[in-house]
Amino acid sequence: MTTQAWLAIAIFVVAYALIATEKVHRVAAALGGAALMLALGLTDAEHAFFSEHAGIDWNVIFLLLGMMLVVSVLKRTGVFEYVAIWAAKKAKGKPFRVMVILCLVTAFASALLDNVTTVLLIAPVTILVCERLGVPVAPFLIAEVLASNIGGTATLVGDPPNIIIASRAGLSFNDFLVNLAPIVLVLLVVFVGVIRVLFRKAFVYHPERVAEVMSLREKDAIRDKRLLIVSLAVLVVIMAAFVLHTVLHLEPAVVAIVGGLLLLALSRLDAEDVAKDVEWPTLAFFAGLFIMVGALVANDVIGKLAEQAVELTGGRLWFATMLLLWISAFLSAIVDNIPYVATMSPLVSELVEATGGGGASNVLWWSLALGADLGGNATAVGASANVVVLGIAERSGHKISFWQFTKYGLVVTVITLAICVPYLWFRYF
Secondary structure: OOHHHHHHHHHHHHHHHHHHHOOOOHHHHHHHHHHHHHHOOOOOHHHHHHOOOOOOOHHHHHHHHHHHHHHHHHHOOOHHHHHHHHHHHHOOOOHHHHHHHHHHHHHHHHHHOOHHHHHHHHHHHHHHHHHHHOOOHHHHHHHHHHHHHHHHOOOOOOOHHHHHHHHHHOOOHHHHHHHHHHHHHHHHHHHHHHHHHHOHHHOOOOHHHHHHHHOOOHHHHOOOHHHHHHHHHHHHHHHHHHHOHHHHOOOHHHHHHHHHHHHHHHHOOOHHHHHOOOOHHHHHHHHHHHHHHHHHHHOOHHHHHHHHHHHHHOOOHHHHHHHHHHHHHHHHHHOOHHHHHHHHHHHHHHHHHHOOOOHHHHHHHHHHHHHHHHHOOOOOOOOHHHHHHHHHHHHOOOOOOHHHHHHHHHHHHHHHHHHHHHHHHHHHO
16 A cells, blocks of 8 residues: 555544544544545645545435434424333333434434434434433433334435445345345344343433323423425425436435425424524534545555455355455444445445356355445444534533443444344355
8 A cells, every 4th residue: 555545544544533532522523534635735626525424424314414404493382202201101111112212213213214314314313302301311322223224224215325335336225125124124023132131220210200201291381383284295295206306317316305395394483593502513523524535545554455355255145245344344333334335335236246256156145235334333433323423412510421322333233243144144155
């Protein structure tokens, strides 16, 4: 590798260490690393701001921005309080039941929408439920985002890396559903058992708090019925457009930002007031992270690592499948899984051709999807949904540290990937 490549690696490692140790705020570390990459010529404006594969993924940024605007307007209707009270009452105030309900709702919603949109909608509800019941917020948010990444694995639109894979491999919505949904259902059943153990200290039952919640009426939480009707109508249109985006030829980011701005206009709310609720630090963090990872892509660091992994396989399909699964998980835990999959997919395409193409060789695409999607759970920066939830938690006064998230995410990642091994073997070999 070139001197520039090694310098890019050094800057990325230092920035990542600062994010992980929290010696410097993650936004400052990411933007500082991005600034160094640009100042030292390790990437340039063309790559950083305009390259599809080696720069800021504006689709992700505008998808987030659009949905943050929707959530900001929805907050003013009281609908989150309504859902929070409903969920708590359905679970009879039992914290573990509440966690299971919220996790399963999150997982299934993530499969139909996408995991980032889902956590943006569910996280405010979760914070309200936890505050009502007097239980710690962090374990519930962590469990939800882990469930979101698992659930999003099941479909083409559930996780952004799946959209990239589908485009490169020519795979349909039904291909993902048939090949990945069965294992995701198994993983969710196991996940419910795992969170019972991992978060057992969070399940503190306060009878007086529960009695208060059970006495509440959900309908009383709604503050603005007109705004709620308008918001839900716009949200339904957004969700339908997400599901039909391939038919409509509209990118999810376009749907989200148009929907967000439309709702803002129809709401008659003060735009400046609504904009204050947007997670601007989270968007800035993503921009910095994308530029840093883009510099690694531009200097062929990730490409070289991927090529070496491909060379190791020597045409052995099962070995290639396992190598791809675990390496994808490892690298997706370190860099965001979106740029990783964008870089890796051309190499997987070559490997599929080298091992016969189509048919049995398609297992490599499913291996890449499972590794990247589930590997995103391993660390706080492994997937877009993780970063979004950390931003929401910090803004609401319930900060989740890098290691607090990672110590749980790593356990769930290893368990879910281990279950994928026999599934891939028995189904495709």
